[in-house]
Amino acid sequence: MVFREKAEKDGTMGWVTMPDGSAEYMLICDYNVMWVPFGRWVASCEGGYFVTFWGKIVP
Numbered sequence: 001m002v003f004r005e006k007a008e009k010d011g012t013m014g015w016v017t018m019p020d021g022s023a024e025y026m027l028i029c030d031y032n033v034m035w036v037p038f039g040r041w042v043a044s045c046e047g048g049y050f051v052t053f054w055g056k057i058v059p
Contacts, residue, residue: 002042002049002057003031011046 007013012031015023029045039052050058 001055002051005057006049010044012044 003012007027012027012029013025014028016026016028017023031042031044034041034043036050039050042049042051047059052058
């Protein structure tokens, strides 16, 4: 859910220039998920989000 809604906005997905000069849209840094009280903490190298047990994403 966080990947679908936030990956393009927070820089987790992006354009990468390859050595041959072409550009590819690819995953730069994957998310890690940790269980915490009342939800989950989802973080990548670009930032983190708290996801409540009812599905709301809180920055």
